[in-house]
Amino acid sequence: xxxxxxxxxxxxxxxxxxxxxxxxxxxxxxxxTSSAEPANGGGGGELTPVTLQLQWVxxxxxxxxxxxxxxGFYEDEGLDVTIAEGGPDIVPQDVLASGDVDYAISWVPxxxxxxxxxxxxxxVAQIFERSATTQISFKNKNISSSAxxxxxxxxxxxxxxxxxxxxxxxxxxxxxxxxxxxxxxxxMTGFLSGDIDAAQAMTYNExxxxxxxxxxxxxxxxxxxxxNVIDWNDEGTAMxxxxxxxxxxxxxxxxxxxxxxxxxxxxxxxxxxxxxxxPQEAADIVTANGSTLGQSHQLWxxxxxxxxxxxxxxxxxxxxxxxxxxTVEIAKNTKNETGATIxxxxxPDTAYSNExxxxxxxxxxxxxxxxxxxxxxxVEVTLNEGGN
Amino acid sequence: xxxxxxxxxxxxxxxxxxxxGVVVLALVWELYKLLGPADxxxxxxxxxxPRTTDLAMPHLWVMGGRVLEPVNGxxxxxxMWLVVLQASLFTLGIAAVGWLVGVAVGLALALVMQxxxxxxxxxxxxxxxxxxxxxxxxxxxxxxxxxxxxxGEFTWENWMSVALIASYLAFFPVSVxxxxxxxxxxxxxxxxxxxxxxxxxxxxxxxxxxxxxGYLLPALGLAAASAVIGTVVAEVSIALRGGIGRLIVEYAGxxxxxxxxPWAPIFGSVLVGLVAAGFVGLIGVVLRRFRRGExxx
Numbered sequence: 001x002x003x004x005x006x007x008x009x010x011x012x013x014x015x016x017x018x019x020x021x022x023x024x025x026x027x028x029x030x031x032x033t034s035s036a037e038p039a040n041g042g043g044g045g046e047l048t049p050v051t052l053q054l055q056w057v058x059x060x061x062x063x064x065x066x067x068x069x070x071x072g073f074y075e076d077e078g079l080d081v082t083i084a085e086g087g088p089d090i091v092p093q094d095v096l097a098s099g100d101v102d103y104a105i106s107w108v109p110x111x112x113x114x115x116x117x118x119x120x121x122x123x124v125a126q127i128f129e130r131s132a133t134t135q136i137s138f139k140n141k142n143i144s145s146s147a148x149x150x151x152x153x154x155x156x157x158x159x160x161x162x163x164x165x166x167x168x169x170x171x172x173x174x175x176x177x178x179x180x181x182x183x184x185x186x187x188m189t190g191f192l193s194g195d196i197d198a199a200q201a202m203t204y205n206e207x208x209x210x211x212x213x214x215x216x217x218x219x220x221x222x223x224x225x226x227x228n229v230i231d232w233n234d235e236g237t238a239m240x241x242x243x244x245x246x247x248x249x250x251x252x253x254x255x256x257x258x259x260x261x262x263x264x265x266x267x268x269x270x271x272x273x274x275x276x277x278x279p280q281e282a283a284d285i286v287t288a289n290g291s292t293l294g295q296s297h298q299l300w301x302x303x304x305x306x307x308x309x310x311x312x313x314x315x316x317x318x319x320x321x322x323x324x325x326x327t328v329e330i331a332k333n334t335k336n337e338t339g340a341t342i343x344x345x346x347x348p349d350t351a352y353s354n355e356x357x358x359x360x361x362x363x364x365x366x367x368x369x370x371x372x373x374x375x376x377x378x379v380e381v382t383l384n385e386g387g388n
Numbered sequence: 389x390x391x392x393x394x395x396x397x398x399x400x401x402x403x404x405x406x407x408x409g410v411v412v413l414a415l416v417w418e419l420y421k422l423l424g425p426a427d428x429x430x431x432x433x434x435x436x437x438p439r440t441t442d443l444a445m446p447h448l449w450v451m452g453g454r455v456l457e458p459v460n461g462x463x464x465x466x467x468m469w470l471v472v473l474q475a476s477l478f479t480l481g482i483a484a485v486g487w488l489v490g491v492a493v494g495l496a497l498a499l500v501m502q503x504x505x506x507x508x509x510x511x512x513x514x515x516x517x518x519x520x521x522x523x524x525x526x527x528x529x530x531x532x533x534x535x536x537x538x539x540g541e542f543t544w545e546n547w548m549s550v551a552l553i554a555s556y557l558a559f560f561p562v563s564v565x566x567x568x569x570x571x572x573x574x575x576x577x578x579x580x581x582x583x584x585x586x587x588x589x590x591x592x593x594x595x596x597x598x599x600x601x602g603y604l605l606p607a608l609g610l611a612a613a614s615a616v617i618g619t620v621v622a623e624v625s626i627a628l629r630g631g632i633g634r635l636i637v638e639y640a641g642x643x644x645x646x647x648x649x650p651w652a653p654i655f656g657s658v659l660v661g662l663v664a665a666g667f668v669g670l671i672g673v674v675l676r677r678f679r680r681g682e683x684x685x
Contacts, residue, residue, distance in 0.1 A: 056627075057627050057629075057634070057637065057638060085627060085629065086627065087528070087624075087625060087626045087627025087628070087637065088624060088625060088626075088627060088637060089525075089527060089528045089625040089626060090528050090531075090626055090627070091528070094532075095532065098532060100532055100535045100536075185640070186637070186640040186641055187640050187641055187642075187643035187644060187650070188641075188643070188644045189443050189444065189643045189644055192443055192644050193439060193441060193443060193444065205641065206641070209641055209642075209644050209645060210644065212644065212645030212646075213644040213645040214645075216442075284462075287460075287462055290629060291638075292459055292460060292471075292635070292638050292639070293460065293638075293641075294460045294461055294642075294646075295460055295461035295462055296461070384461070385645055385646070386642055386645040386646030386649065387460075387642065387645055387646070388460050388461040388646070
């Protein structure tokens, strides 16, 4: 008898310890999930729930959407917007196509491939007019245009981020085999340590990461004068980046969804307009929503992203047909290192539509909102070490 | 018996040896950084030992000092150690859920396989095959399948997908270890139970379960390690907010300008692993009277 009671006692102790750990967990799990929800201004009437899928974690690249939530622009349109963050393996257009979210932010070239494989989604607002992708190098490497990349160690993240680079090289008559393509990580250490001669860098992120690093030779931060930048906008191989994507089937069949789309675009543009006028506040809103980027880096990102949007040629979000055609052209004719292209045929007509953004722009203009920002002026941002 | 009769001096020796291990590791790091070539050691064009620059291998005190500073320059920013500690608790919680589910499933499978021979031949190959599915790699898919689940008030949260992946890795060593443990009693002991006219349940309780402890404890340890790894990797994959994996993703970009920062969450995951291992060690202490002839799986 003694034997089995001890056995039971041991078991009881094990269960107790296990329960303790579990309790700790449920508390942790609770805070984590609720903090992902944006602040929701309170149950004023009938708000339509809308979920937006980002292509990365919270950062100022998405400042306009966070500002629109924070400033109540979505709520003013009757929308209760939840922002779902992305991550390394989350593909926003797939999440959208499978119906888990209502809208998604993604780059046009990445989505064109998904559309050809059957994703039924539509670019309803081209928020970024310009491309932020560049190839940066130290001055002493003498790489100032895509033609100079020949024979160099060229960094790229891959996964659909490489097409502007390849298109630029192809335009200058450089084959993929003429360069040494280096897989680039999330950080710029490969570039800083010299493994990569010309590294891929977004103006709003990696370029700043370099400028936040102390140059061991001078003891001061790296300066823009020490770098050469190949800007694909100048090289003519820029492709359209952050756009708002919607579900094509629902746009066609669901009148409410089509209306919601106009409202969503409208409030989003208001958010970006707020970010242009109040970059510091917009950056702070993103930080308050859980981004752990340093303060100066966050402001830099807000400012650089604003430059991609403002001033807007035709009104924010309106898809420029020439720019679209150019992106499609590059997507069809640019070969990557395996010889593949993004798409082999022209995308269907449903791949983009100006119908909803035009309505949104008209309404905004009627309400006195400047949707072109012709006199937009970026601010001067001083980066600190480590972006802090 | 061993654990119970251990004198205090021997325990102290183990603590000191454990601490020495950490000190030696730290010394090796700093010594290599001091003496190693700045460009690392290359065989042909392949780097076999890392660079020793401050970027590639920050001094330990840089990493340590960074932990004491705030995460960023925001006025409301918390100190790094607190943020990492919170994230570690979050990750530990998910890993614990994954571990518990994995252990429960693993034990249940082992019991079924022990009870029915046919089940063993039917299930065991699938259990082994299951580990060839790279579930970690398809974490976003698991998240999306989960997002489709709505049962009344219950909605599937993203952290549950991460816990599911952790349990998927954790159940394997438990099921295999428990099966071996449950089948480990000598035939004459089983025969003795039969002579007592003890049924399967009684035999299980009095003979098989106590006998399985020696096999189960190492399996539980392996399961804990798998659960922690599975949790962190799945967190990285879907950038789950709140956990260590998310911090690893977010801090990676600071590697140039703030080299100490990306190391903080790595220390956090080490901490989670230590706590998980310590917890399994605690189970071992509780069950010490059954640890006769412990076997490594």
